[in-house]
Amino acid sequence: MSYLELKREAYEANMELQRRNLIIYTWGNVSQIDRAKGVMAIKPSGVPYEELLPEHMVIVDMENNIVEGQMRPSSDTKTHTHLYRHFETIGGVTHTHSTYATAWAQAQVSIPCFGTTHADFAYGEIPCTAVMSDEQIERDYEEETGVQITDAFAGKNPDEVPMVIVAGHAPFTWGKDAAKSVYHAVVLEEIARMAYLTKTLNTQQASLKQGILEKHYQRKHGKNAYYGQS
Numbered sequence: 001m002s003y004l005e006l007k008r009e010a011y012e013a014n015m016e017l018q019r020r021n022l023i024i025y026t027w028g029n030v031s032q033i034d035r036a037k038g039v040m041a042i043k044p045s046g047v048p049y050e051e052l053l054p055e056h057m058v059i060v061d062m063e064n065n066i067v068e069g070q071m072r073p074s075s076d077t078k079t080h081t082h083l084y085r086h087f088e089t090i091g092g093v094t095h096t097h098s099t100y101a102t103a104w105a106q107a108q109v110s111i112p113c114f115g116t117t118h119a120d121f122a123y124g125e126i127p128c129t130a131v132m133s134d135e136q137i138e139r140d141y142e143e144e145t146g147v148q149i150t151d152a153f154a155g156k157n158p159d160e161v162p163m164v165i166v167a168g169h170a171p172f173t174w175g176k177d178a179a180k181s182v183y184h185a186v187v188l189e190e191i192a193r194m195a196y197l198t199k200t201l202n203t204q205q206a207s208l209k210q211g212i213l214e215k216h217y218q219r220k221h222g223k224n225a226y227y228g229q230s
């Protein structure tokens with residue numbers, strides 16, 4: 001894929017985020033990697049989506065060096081590259097401050113799997129990362145955000161749970177490409193909203209036990225259903 005094509009795909013995914021109403025002003029960002037070239041295209045920092053153009057996307061290598069681009073890459077660049085270096089099957093990363101997923105992140109609570117809608121897309125709970133130490137924050141907040149995410153996925157398969165909420169911050173999602181990572185961001189926001197409403201209904205948690213929901217995930221993904229492709 002040429003840099004132009006990579007920029008175009010990352011650009012289209014960023015615009016889909018806005019079309020899906022997951023963006024306020026310049027919040028959030030989407031990237032896509034070209035693993036053969038060892039670079040990603042990512043949204044430039046602080047540019048309103050209404051003014052964004054494909055040529056504004058910044059090409060960055062996995063050591064966070066700007067390879068091509070006139071603008072400063074997203075302030076979350078180091079988190080994106082950390083995820084690409086550690087989750088070797090992913091091709092796209094999305095970060096938003098979408099309301100319900102961010103509320104769970106601020107509450108520092110993992111999102112339980114209450115039903116099959118959630119289980120269609122994630123195996124078990126959607127983890128919330130541990131709270132970062134002051135030393136981590138002072139050292140390098142964005143890189144350490146990536147560390148907190150990969151630590152939260154120790155023993156987990158990122159293809160089975162293509163989403164996470166970062167304690168005190170907001171969600172990150174991923175997928176086989178930028179478009180799929182945006183799809184997972186939209187799904188996560190709806191799952192987070194449903195889970196919040198389920199909790200506020202203050203009913204005894206439904207009798208659906210986790211085992212049934214995890215079997216539901218395996219049944220759906222085992223049949224390689226559309227949403228089974230991460």
Ligand SMILES: O=C(CO)[C@@H](O)[C@H](O)COP(=O)(O)O
Nearest residue numbers: 026027028029045046074075
């Ligand atoms: O999480 C944050 C800031 O806390 C970012 O997502 C900003 O909301 C967007 O930053 P840029 O991508 O424009 O640098």
